[in-house]
Every structure is written in C-alpha cells, then in structure tokens.
Amino acid sequence: MKGRIHVAGAGVISAIGNSVSETFESLRHERMGIGPITLFDSVHKGVLPVGEVKHTNERLSDHLKVKTVTRTALLGINAAREAVKSSGLDLKRWRTGLISATTVGGMDLTENFFHDFLSNSRHGKLRDVIHHACGQSTELIADDLGINGFVSTINTACSSSVNAIMLGSRMIDQGMLDVVVAGGTDALTKFTINGFNSLMILDKNLCRPFDANRNGLNLGEGAGFVVLVSDKVKQAEGLKIDCFVAGFANTNDAFHQTASSPEGRGSYGAMQQTLDMSGLKVEDIDYINLHGTGTQNNDLSEGTAVKRLFGDKCPRLSSTKAFTGHTLGASGGIEAVFSVLAIREQCVFPNLRFETAIPEVGITPQLVFENNLSVKHVMSNSFGFGGNCSSVVFSKSDF
Amino acid sequence: MALYIKGMGNISPQKTWGEESLFKPVGYNEDRLKCIEPEYSQWIDPRQLRRMSRVIKMGVAAGSMALKDAGITVPQGIITGTGYGCLDDTGIFLTKLVENKEQALNPTPFIQSTHNTIGSQIALLLQCQDYNQTYAHDAFSFESALLDAMLQLNETPERKILIGGVDEITEASHAIQKRFGIFNKSENSLQLFNRPSEGILNGEGSAFFVLSGEKSETDKVSVEALTTFYKPDEESLVKGIQDFLKASSLKSEDIDLILLGKSGDQKSDEKVDRISSSLFSSNAIGYFKQLCGEYPTASAFALWLGARIIQEQTIPDGIVSKKVNKPLKNILIYNQYFGTHHSLILLHACH
Numbered sequence: 001m002k003g004r005i006h007v008a009g010a011g012v013i014s015a016i017g018n019s020v021s022e023t024f025e026s027l028r029h030e031r032m033g034i035g036p037i038t039l040f041d042s043v044h045k046g047v048l049p050v051g052e053v054k055h056t057n058e059r060l061s062d063h064l065k066v067k068t069v070t071r072t073a074l075l076g077i078n079a080a081r082e083a084v085k086s087s088g089l090d091l092k093r094w095r096t097g098l099i100s101a102t103t104v105g106g107m108d109l110t111e112n113f114f115h116d117f118l119s120n121s122r123h124g125k126l127r128d129v130i131h132h133a134c135g136q137s138t139e140l141i142a143d144d145l146g147i148n149g150f151v152s153t154i155n156t157a158c159s160s161s162v163n164a165i166m167l168g169s170r171m172i173d174q175g176m177l178d179v180v181v182a183g184g185t186d187a188l189t190k191f192t193i194n195g196f197n198s199l200m201i202l203d204k205n206l207c208r209p210f211d212a213n214r215n216g217l218n219l220g221e222g223a224g225f226v227v228l229v230s231d232k233v234k235q236a237e238g239l240k241i242d243c244f245v246a247g248f249a250n251t252n253d254a255f256h257q258t259a260s261s262p263e264g265r266g267s268y269g270a271m272q273q274t275l276d277m278s279g280l281k282v283e284d285i286d287y288i289n290l291h292g293t294g295t296q297n298n299d300l301s302e303g304t305a306v307k308r309l310f311g312d313k314c315p316r317l318s319s320t321k322a323f324t325g326h327t328l329g330a331s332g333g334i335e336a337v338f339s340v341l342a343i344r345e346q347c348v349f350p351n352l353r354f355e356t357a358i359p360e361v362g363i364t365p366q367l368v369f370e371n372n373l374s375v376k377h378v379m380s381n382s383f384g385f386g387g388n389c390s391s392v393v394f395s396k397s398d399f
Numbered sequence: 400m401a402l403y404i405k406g407m408g409n410i411s412p413q414k415t416w417g418e419e420s421l422f423k424p425v426g427y428n429e430d431r432l433k434c435i436e437p438e439y440s441q442w443i444d445p446r447q448l449r450r451m452s453r454v455i456k457m458g459v460a461a462g463s464m465a466l467k468d469a470g471i472t473v474p475q476g477i478i479t480g481t482g483y484g485c486l487d488d489t490g491i492f493l494t495k496l497v498e499n500k501e502q503a504l505n506p507t508p509f510i511q512s513t514h515n516t517i518g519s520q521i522a523l524l525l526q527c528q529d530y531n532q533t534y535a536h537d538a539f540s541f542e543s544a545l546l547d548a549m550l551q552l553n554e555t556p557e558r559k560i561l562i563g564g565v566d567e568i569t570e571a572s573h574a575i576q577k578r579f580g581i582f583n584k585s586e587n588s589l590q591l592f593n594r595p596s597e598g599i600l601n602g603e604g605s606a607f608f609v610l611s612g613e614k615s616e617t618d619k620v621s622v623e624a625l626t627t628f629y630k631p632d633e634e635s636l637v638k639g640i641q642d643f644l645k646a647s648s649l650k651s652e653d654i655d656l657i658l659l660g661k662s663g664d665q666k667s668d669e670k671v672d673r674i675s676s677s678l679f680s681s682n683a684i685g686y687f688k689q690l691c692g693e694y695p696t697a698s699a700f701a702l703w704l705g706a707r708i709i710q711e712q713t714i715p716d717g718i719v720s721k722k723v724n725k726p727l728k729n730i731l732i733y734n735q736y737f738g739t740h741h742s743l744i745l746l747h748a749c750h
Binding site: 042043105110111115117118121122126129133134136138142143148149150151153154155156167170171174197198250252254255257265269384385386387388 | 477482483484492493494496497498500501502504505506509510511512513514515516518519520522523525526527528529530531532533534535536537539540543546547550553571574575578579627629630631695
C-alpha cells in the first residue's frame with residue numbers, strides 16, 4: 001500500500017454488549033451472551049441456543065429514534081453510529097463511503113411476509129419486503145449517517161465483512177475515497193436458524209470452538225463497523241490512532257459449496273497472502289482471532305491451515321464465537337472491532353469452554369483473558385460458504 | 400485506468416449468444432422479459448447442471464462464454480454482482496420452512512440461496528482459488544464489481560479477471576413486484592419509449608466479461624472509467640456527469656453514443672431526459688431497457704451492448720431514433736434505477 005489505512009473509530013453490537021465499552025467488559029469478565037431464543041416464535045425455541053442482541057426491534061428503534069425497519073438495518077445503524085462518533089470525524093468534510101456486508105438483509109421481515117403470501121399471493125404487507133435486498137440495509141445506514149458518496153454491499157456469506165474492510169482499504173489506498181465506514185450487520189432469522197439446522201451443524205448446547213468434542217455452532221447476530229481513514233485525513237484532523245490495516249487477502253477454497261478442504265488450502269492462502277502483503281513473518285503475529293465456528297469441519301480445516309503456516313511459532317489465538325455465537329456476515333466486522341480492542345487494550349481474549357485440543361492439530365487456544373501483553377499485530381480470519389476465505393491484519397500504530 | 404475487454408458472454412431476453420454477431424430485437428407482449436437461454440449442457444457438465452438453479456446456470460454459462468471468447472480456461476479472480484441474488488432457492492427454502500413448520504428441511508436450497516453461490520460455483524468448477532468477491536447492492540452491484548476489477552488491475556494489470564452481473568426473475572418475485580404497481584401494460588416491449596411511459600418491464604439477465612489491465616493487439620474495446628451517484632439531487636448529478644467527462648479529458652461532443660438507462664418509470668425518466676437534453680443536446684442517444692427490461696444489473700447488459708456496438712461499428716435496430724453517421728469511438732452508458740441509483744460507464748474503441 002502507498003500509505004497507511006488508519007482505523008479511526010469502531011462500533012459494535014452483539015449478544016455481549018451494545019457498545020464497544022460494554023463489549024470489552026463482557027470479554028474481560030468472560031461473560032458470554034448465548035442463551036435461548038426469545039425474540040421470535042420458532043419450533044427451535046428452547047432447543048437451540050443463540051446469541052441474541054437483548055433488545056426487541058421496537059426498543060432498538062426507540063433508542064435510535066428511527067422508524068422500525070429491518071433488524072439488520074437497526075443493528076447496523078447502532079454500530080455504525082458508534083463507529084463514526086468514536087472517530088470524532090465530520091464525514092461531510094471528506095469523500096466518505098459506506099461499505100457494508102450482510103447475508104440475510106431484510107429476511108427477518110420477509111419471512112413474516114412469506115407466511116401470509118403463501119396462503120394467498122395478494123396477502124402479506126408490502127412494507128415487509130421493501131427492505132429485503134442486502135443493499136437496502138446499507139442504504140438505511142448510509143441515510144442515517146448522511147453518507148451520499150460511494151455505497152456498496154458485499155455478500156460472500158460468512159467472510160463478507162472482512163471483504164468490506166478490504167474494498168474500503170483499497171479505495172482509500174488508490175485515492176478514490178478519504179474515509180470509509182466498513183463492516184457488516186446480520187440479524188438472527190428463522191431462515192438462517194433453519195438453514196444451518198438443516199445442515200445439522202448447530203450445537204444444541206453451548207458451542208465449543210476448537211475443542212476436540214465440539215459439536216457445531218450457535219448462531220448469533222449483531223453488527224460491527226470500523227472507520228478507515230487516509231494519512232491525509234489523519235494529519236488534517238489530528239486524529240489519535242490506535243492501529244492501522246496492515247494487510248489482507250481473499251482466496252477461494254474451491255473445494256465444496258459448504259465444506260472446507262481438509263488441508264484448509266483457501267484459509268492457508270488467505271493467511272499467507274495477508275502476511276506477505278503486511279510484510280510480516282509468522283512470528284510477528286501476536287494474536288489470531290480465529291474464524292473458529294465450532295463445527296467439526298471448519299475448526300479442523302482452519303486448525304490444520306494455522307498449524308501448516310505457523311508451525312511451532314503459533315501465536316496466542318482464540319475464537320470469540322463462544323461469546324457471541326456466529327454472527328455470519330457481521331462476524332468479520334465484529335471481530336475486526338475485537339482485534340482493534342486487543343491492540344488498544346494490549347490484551348487477548350479467551351476461547352471459552354475449551355477442554356481438549358483437536359488431536360489432529362494439537363492447538364490449545366488462549367484460555368483466559370490476559371492483558372499487560374505486547375500486542376502489535378493481530379490477524380482476524382473469516383471464512384464462508386462457497387469457499388470464500390478472507391484474512392486481515394491490524395497493526396499497532398506506533399509500531 | 401483502462402480495462403481491456405478480452406471476452407464477453409451474455410444471456411438476456413435477446414438473442415445475445417451463439418452465431419448472431421448482433422441481434423434483431425425480440426419484442427414481448429407482456430410485462431416480463433425472460434431470458435433466451437442456451438442449451439446449458441453445451442457449457443456445463445450435465446451432472447453438475449442437475450443441482451443448479453436457473454440463476455446459477457445463467458451465471459456459470461455466461462461466465463464460460465466470456466472465458467471461451469477470451470481464449471482462457473481459468474481467470475485470475477472472479478467478481479460477481481447480483482442485486483437479487485439466488486431468489487429461486489431463497490423462495491423454495493422459505494416456502495418449505497413455512498409449509499413444513501421448520502421441520503425436515505432439505506438444506507440444498509439454503510446452501511444455494513446466498514448471493515455468492517454464483518461466483519463460488521464458477522470458482523469450484525474451474526478450481527479457481529484466486530480472489531473471489533460478490534457484490535449485492537441493488538443497482539450498484541455490477542458497478543461495484545467493475546470498480547473492484549479496476550482496483551485489482553491497477554495493482555496487477557497483467558491479470559485476467561472474470562466479472563459479471565446477473566439477476567433472475569422468479570414467479571414469486573414477479574408476483575410480489577407486480578403488487579407495487581410498477582410494471583408497464585405495454586402490448587409491445589419494443590415500443591416502450593415510443594409512447595408516454597407508465598411503468599417498467601421486468602427484466603433479467605447474465606452478462607460476464609474477461610478484463611485485463613494489459614492491452615493486446617486484438618483488443619477492440621476498453622472500459623475507461625466508471626462512477627456511481629447515490630440518491631443525488633439534480634444539480635449534483637449534472638455536475639457529477641460533467642466532472643466525470645472532464646476527468647477523462649472529454650467534452651460532451653466527444654461522446655459518439657449515449658446508452659441511456661431510461662426504464663419506463665415516468666418520474667425517473669423525466670429527470671433523465673432533462674439531464675441528457677441539457678448535457679447532451681447534440682449527441683446520439685440510444686435506449687436499452689426495451690431490450691433487457693429493468694433489473695439491478697441491467698448495466699451489465701448495457702456494457703455488453705456498448706462493447707458490441709464498438710466492435711461491429713453498427714447500432715442494432717430499435718436503439719437510436721436516427722442513424723449515427725460517424726465512427727463510434729466513445730460510448731457513455733448512463734444508467735439509472737428508479738431515480739435513486741445513477742451510474743456512468745465510459746467505453747472506448749482501442750483502435
């Protein structure tokens with residue numbers, strides 16, 4: 001990259017908190033947010049645990065003082081507003097873009113519509129489908145933030161948000177934009193719960209990422225955004241910056257529509273190319289925030305790739321999905337904020353509920369919250385259906 | 400920077416693949432323009448074909464056509480734009496979810512419901528482990544894909560990247576959109592702009608391109624620049640278009656043909672007409688949505704059409720009202736979608 005892509009702000013909402021500070025307290029005190037379904041009716045209520053944001057749509061819109069729209073948009077507005085506020089930037093002064101990611105878009109309302117629509121094609125409230133498309137959630141966020149420059153939306157399943165950060169970084173690097181609000185948002189829906197349930201990869205108990213006895217994932221919801229700025233913006237605004245985007249890569253596993261290759265060729269490629277772009281060696285990485293969903297397939301494949309790449313120089317690593325559940329398209333944005341926090345607070349987060357290492361890889365993740373460390377470079381992984389694999393490295397600014 | 404078009408493939412409501420070099424327009428007497436689809440087994444292994452929904456077939460086949468046209472087998476990156484995504488599989492899974500009361504669901508439609516299924520199926524079939532990206536932003540989906548290709552090729556111009564825009568109409572999506580009252584009741588789609596407009600034609604299509612930042616002798620068309628405008632007011636839109644031309648060192652009279660994304664939606668068409676007549680009063684102006692209908696990635700069809708026009712130096716029937724008697728060197732695609740999404744793509748003849 002020509003200059004640095006600085007992280008000037010961060011915002012997050014998930015099952016473990018409605019803001020960056022609440023989230024950090026939960027991570028620090030090892031308080032996870034996964035529990036029973038409460039927000040909607042489903043036959044899986046009381047059976048499948050999920051990581052819900054603990055507010056109804058009505059409460060979220062009251063709090064945000066916006067109309068009740070899709071939950072995906074409400075969560076996104078909440079996190080994106082916090083990110084912009086924390087940056088202290090006046091977006092109007094700069095060429096600002098919003099690049100968001102989502103997999104379900106307005107599905108939470110569409111599935112209500114469909115119930116009525118199927119009984120009679122003239123039934124169902126049309127206002128429940130107008131915000132169905134992925135781009136609509138992004139535009140509701142853009143309109144709320146007053147961004148009328150570049151807007152775009154990415155849907156590469158569970159790797160989506162990291163790709164949003166990647167596009168934003170490239171656009172700043174090549175001088176197209178000065179400021180980019182980048183991240184992602186996804187709400188829990190019956191559509192995704194039933195989808196993952198039909199694939200038989202949901203754990204009926206609390207998920208146990210990277211454990212030998214893991215039994216699937218728990219779904220979650222939320223949103224996470226970072227504000228990326230150019231050198232010029234940083235200098236002109238006199239911003240105090242904690243970290244910057246050092247490198248990223250996007251590959252495709254090209255193995256199977258849903259399963260990862262046993263050797264993790266896509267994830268290996270993404271991590272390795274990210275190191276290359278960052279100009280870092282494996283021993284430079286202080287912490288990896290793993291994709292670590294808790295499924296048999298992902299954790300073995302990702303663990304194998306980590307082992308192959310890092311060998312005996314494996315850094316501290318953990319999956320924070322045991323706190324939040326797997327928030328799908330939002331996970332890369334939420335975990336980018338966690339990565340920023342790890343650098344800002346010089347700490348690493350625990351991999352909850354871990355007992356036994358996966359025998360094939362023998363990786364023991366970080367078991368407790370630990371601070372007073374030297375955390376200079378953090379890698380975050382996000383992999384998705386369709387073989388989409390993305391990694392990103394955030395580095396401490398005074399490094 | 401210039402992106403050189405190495406190959407193209409297009410499945411649309413017109414005959415845009417196969418032997419015909421440039422088509423005779425096909426008219427429709429309904430509000431839904433359905434793609435004229437090829438025999439897919441020509442392009443896709445029949446064993447794979449069985450499991451694919453129509454939009455995936457359309458995407459994979461148009462992608463294969465573009466690769467064949469470019470004379471390559473595997474690209475160094477795949478970037479897809481789709482506004483609607485995989486609607487059919489989404490609808491099937493939603494229907495079963497309701498009907499079966501969340502029990503005993505087949506996972507296949509769920510797996511194939513995400514927007515990135517099209518780009519990842521292409522990657523899987525070609526064993527392409529390179530950069531893979533899917534944009535899902537309404538009428539900026541294809542523009543985002545094109546912009547990303549520009550960013551990628553700026554970094555590594557020698558690569559050849561496959562990019563495309565694809566969207567499908569399904570029975571359910573058509574029925575739902577119809578209830579919004581946005582469709583045209585026209586008896587002949589080709590007459591869309593010859594009488595006062597009163598609604599859009601529902602369209603679909605899949606157009607793919609192989610692009611590279613490196614020029615070769617045989618290249619005929621390049622994409623020179625693109626930009627998007629989100630919910631602009633008229634004043635900033637006019638200024639945006641002027642700035643866009645200026646950045647490419649062009650004056651409005653240098654544009655030999657404008658392909659205008661009027662759709663039949665009265666309110667937005669009026670605005671587009673006002674802008675084009677003030678900025679391009681002496682230019683040749685052509686329309687394309689009477690051919691492909693309105694859908695989020697219609698600009699991919701327009702890119703294919705503009706590139707074909709430059710390649711052949713001929714404008715097919717029914718696009719412009721009067722003959723253009725000069726070489727077609729610069730074509731500007733000005734697309735708009737319901738007045739909220741505007742985009743510009745500038746095409747240039749290489750020779």
